[in-house]
Amino acid sequence: MTAEVRAIKTPAELALAEAYTAAKPKLPGDGKVIALREAAFRRFDAQGLPNRRVEEWKYTDLRALMREAKPIAGLPDAAAKARAKSAGSLIGDIDVRRIVFVDGAFVPELSDLKNLSPGLTIGSMAQALASGDPLVAAHLGKVAAADDSAVALNTALMRDGAVIRVAAGSTVELPIHLVFVAAAEQSASMFTRSLVVIEKGARAMLVESHEGATAAEHQVNTALELVVGDDAYVDHIKITSGKSPVVHVSSLMVTIGARARFNDFSYTTGNAVVRNQLFLQFDGAGALAGIRGASLLNGRQHADVTLVADHKAGGCQSREVFKAVLDGQSRSVFQGKIIVRPKAQKTDARMLSNALLLSDEAETDTKPELEIFADDVQCGHGATSGALDDGLKFYLMARGIPESEAESLLVQAFVGEAVEGIEHAGLRDALMVNVAEWLKARAG
Amino acid sequence: MPLLEIKNLHVSVEGRQILNGLDLTVNKGEVHAIMGPNGSGKSTLAHVMAGKPGYEATQGQILLDGEEVLTTQPDERAAKGLFLAFQYPMEIPGVATITFLRTAMNAQRKKRGQPEFTVPEFQKRLNEVAGKLEIDREMLRRGVNVGFSGGEKKRNEILQMALLEPKLCVLDETDSGLDIDALKIVSEGVNRLRSPERAMVVITHYQRLLSHIVPDVVHVLSRGRIVRTGGKELALELEAKGYAQYQDEAALAS
Numbered sequence: 001m002t003a004e005v006r007a008i009k010t011p012a013e014l015a016l017a018e019a020y021t022a023a024k025p026k027l028p029g030d031g032k033v034i035a036l037r038e039a040a041f042r043r044f045d046a047q048g049l050p051n052r053r054v055e056e057w058k059y060t061d062l063r064a065l066m067r068e069a070k071p072i073a074g075l076p077d078a079a080a081k082a083r084a085k086s087a088g089s090l091i092g093d094i095d096v097r098r099i100v101f102v103d104g105a106f107v108p109e110l111s112d113l114k115n116l117s118p119g120l121t122i123g124s125m126a127q128a129l130a131s132g133d134p135l136v137a138a139h140l141g142k143v144a145a146a147d148d149s150a151v152a153l154n155t156a157l158m159r160d161g162a163v164i165r166v167a168a169g170s171t172v173e174l175p176i177h178l179v180f181v182a183a184a185e186q187s188a189s190m191f192t193r194s195l196v197v198i199e200k201g202a203r204a205m206l207v208e209s210h211e212g213a214t215a216a217e218h219q220v221n222t223a224l225e226l227v228v229g230d231d232a233y234v235d236h237i238k239i240t241s242g243k244s245p246v247v248h249v250s251s252l253m254v255t256i257g258a259r260a261r262f263n264d265f266s267y268t269t270g271n272a273v274v275r276n277q278l279f280l281q282f283d284g285a286g287a288l289a290g291i292r293g294a295s296l297l298n299g300r301q302h303a304d305v306t307l308v309a310d311h312k313a314g315g316c317q318s319r320e321v322f323k324a325v326l327d328g329q330s331r332s333v334f335q336g337k338i339i340v341r342p343k344a345q346k347t348d349a350r351m352l353s354n355a356l357l358l359s360d361e362a363e364t365d366t367k368p369e370l371e372i373f374a375d376d377v378q379c380g381h382g383a384t385s386g387a388l389d390d391g392l393k394f395y396l397m398a399r400g401i402p403e404s405e406a407e408s409l410l411v412q413a414f415v416g417e418a419v420e421g422i423e424h425a426g427l428r429d430a431l432m433v434n435v436a437e438w439l440k441a442r443a444g
Numbered sequence: 445m446p447l448l449e450i451k452n453l454h455v456s457v458e459g460r461q462i463l464n465g466l467d468l469t470v471n472k473g474e475v476h477a478i479m480g481p482n483g484s485g486k487s488t489l490a491h492v493m494a495g496k497p498g499y500e501a502t503q504g505q506i507l508l509d510g511e512e513v514l515t516t517q518p519d520e521r522a523a524k525g526l527f528l529a530f531q532y533p534m535e536i537p538g539v540a541t542i543t544f545l546r547t548a549m550n551a552q553r554k555k556r557g558q559p560e561f562t563v564p565e566f567q568k569r570l571n572e573v574a575g576k577l578e579i580d581r582e583m584l585r586r587g588v589n590v591g592f593s594g595g596e597k598k599r600n601e602i603l604q605m606a607l608l609e610p611k612l613c614v615l616d617e618t619d620s621g622l623d624i625d626a627l628k629i630v631s632e633g634v635n636r637l638r639s640p641e642r643a644m645v646v647i648t649h650y651q652r653l654l655s656h657i658v659p660d661v662v663h664v665l666s667r668g669r670i671v672r673t674g675g676k677e678l679a680l681e682l683e684a685k686g687y688a689q690y691q692d693e694a695a696l697a698s
């Protein structure tokens with residue numbers, strides 16, 4: 001008997017299908033947007049929730065991690081908005097333009113849209129979808145498009161997010177801080193989708209903060225499409241923090257133009273489950289990208305970084321540096337794939353992932369992959385995992401530094417190697433302060 | 445009461461006995477030199493005094509100011525005034541030398557119940573000491589010993605010693621890797637710390653260092669125990685004759 005094994009739908013998948021049907025008429029956008037949602041939902045429906053049978057999701061089985069699908073969040077009430085006020089404070093007192101989303105919806109009264117510098121436009125995705133914004137029509141779903149069922153689900157159910165454009169040649173001095181807060185009292189699911197287009201020769205810095213403001217088990221599916229134009233200069237930092245038991249799935253899709261510079265950092269200390277997937281596509285020759293990140297985990301936290309750097313154009317340089325510090329029974333996953341297409345000669349790509357295990361029960365999985373189809377390239381990857389160096393610890397202690405402080409210094413040094421790649425000094429300091437606080441909390 | 449009293453010390457590393465019945469008494473104000481062939485256990489002695497993990501004292505005592513230190517953590521020993529200048533100082537990338545020094549200094553002061561130094565106070569002390577040892581300010585901003593030459597690492601050890609002002613300084617081959625001028629600077633740094641309240645144990649292979657840092661007592665360590673003790677002239681004798689006779693004696697004794 002040949003049994004065609006058809007996956008039976010899980011309760012969560014069934015609930016998501018129902019939620020989609022019910023939400024459809026209320027979701028923003030018509031015509032083309034509806035078609036986009038429909039096609040995406042069909043893709044999701046065919047594949048189901050990402051699970052361990054899908055190679056890219058083998059260590060983060062969402063089907064197992066999401067026993068049920070939470071209802072789609074309603075619009076935030078006053079209490080939720082109040083809870084969201086202090087969110088994003090991890091970045092310290094650096095000057096930013098703050099744009100706030102609560103439970104997946106843009107909140108104008110918590111956002112600062114005044115005095116936009118020349119060339120900068122900021123709007124909400126809900127509005128852009130409803131009004132048929134041409135920028136969104138031109139790019140949505142097309143930036144480094146990935147065949148991924150979490151992204152498909154996001155496209156089907158996206159409600160709101162940021163739409164940002166920096167016109168060619170403009171420099172936006174003030175970093176734009178997108179603060180996403182899951183603040184509903186009851187567990188809910190949220191689907192945010194943002195589009196950021198930095199045109200030719202423009203410069204901007206974008207900081208995303210994601211956190212939960214309650215003890216609810218929210219399910220967050222957030223996606224950002226980012227176009228880095230030719231000769232553009234873009235910094236992007238994503239922070240996922242807070243004690244809330246959120247399941248957070250994030251997809252970053254980036255195309256990088258010729259001679260552009262792109263600096264990305266993912267900092268993760270919070271939530272129960274975090275999946276950061278990054279799809280980078282080098283479209284123009286001579287670009288420079290630094291893709292870095294650090295996760296500090298404890299308890300039973302699980303954080304997964306899955307990265308695909310697709311070199312389609314030649315002469316680009318990419319540096320990937322990811323650090324994980326693992327305490328308790330936490331688990332980190334790093335999957336990094338570098339693809340060098342036949343035309344991408346003179347690619348210089350180097351990927352490094354290091355895990356520091358502070359506990360015997362912590363675990364790390366690393367899967368680096370190189371797919372190289374060009375012959376004149378320099379590519380490499382390195383991965384390490386291990387405990388703190390006893391010799392170094394002894395050296396510090398021999399100078400009078402107590403054990404816990406010695407460990408903290410070494411952990412800070414370890415994380416610092418990635419954080420130093422962030423160009424903004426204030427943000428670098430803020431993250432290192434947070435690392436110190438994390439270590440203090442750990443020491444008790 | 446002697447500042448340091450080591451009695452019948454037996455130490456094994458990875459199941460292998462390295463020190464077997466070592467006795468050593470050092471009084472305040474004294475400088476003792478320890479010489480001995482490669483592998484005789486000099487660094488092992490230094491490490492076990494400082495509390496390096498993996499060095500197990502199976503018998504005997506190490507008393508600092510009359511108190512047993514073998515049961516205490518390395519940081520407690522340091523706070524009590526023990527300092528080891530390492531034969532091979534380690535590199536710690538990502539921990540700036542200056543942060544390391546301030547953390548160490550304040551941790552010790554805190555443990556001794558003294559007020560911690562403020563940043564300007566610390567800076568002032570550091571500038572004084574670094575200046576005398578001709579250590580460049582730029583080097584202090586780098587990671588601990590990162591990119592330092594062999595000699596610079598040794599100088600950095602003496603900088604730490606001078607800042608921390610320990611009661612008992614143990615110098616493990618601080619002279620190796622130093623050029624002639626650096627040897628002079630480092631020796632002067634060490635000599636400045638000589639005082640009636642402080643003692644030093646200087647491990648070296650060469651008489652040359654001992655002509656700068658003149659010892660009160662010279663010991664010969666061979667196969668894990670002290671086999672001869674004499675005055676500073678013993679170092680000259682060793683330089684002339686080598687260790688052959690002591691290795692035979694130690695072999696007979698063990």
Ligand SMILES: Nc1ncnc2c1ncn2[C@@H]1O[C@H](COP(=O)(O)OP(=O)(O)OP(=O)(O)O)[C@@H](O)[C@H]1O
Pocket residue numbers: 457458460462480481482483484485486487488489531
């Ligand atoms: N961690 C270790 N594991 C195994 N053996 C060790 C270890 N440390 C030291 N030993 C051994 O102990 C013996 C004494 O070593 P030690 O470093 O104390 O010698 P030393 O007198 O300082 O020599 P040198 O003059 O070369 O510095 C040597 O045989 C060495 O191989």
Ligand SMILES: [Mg+2]
Pocket residue numbers: 486487488531616617
């Ligand atoms: Mg030695």
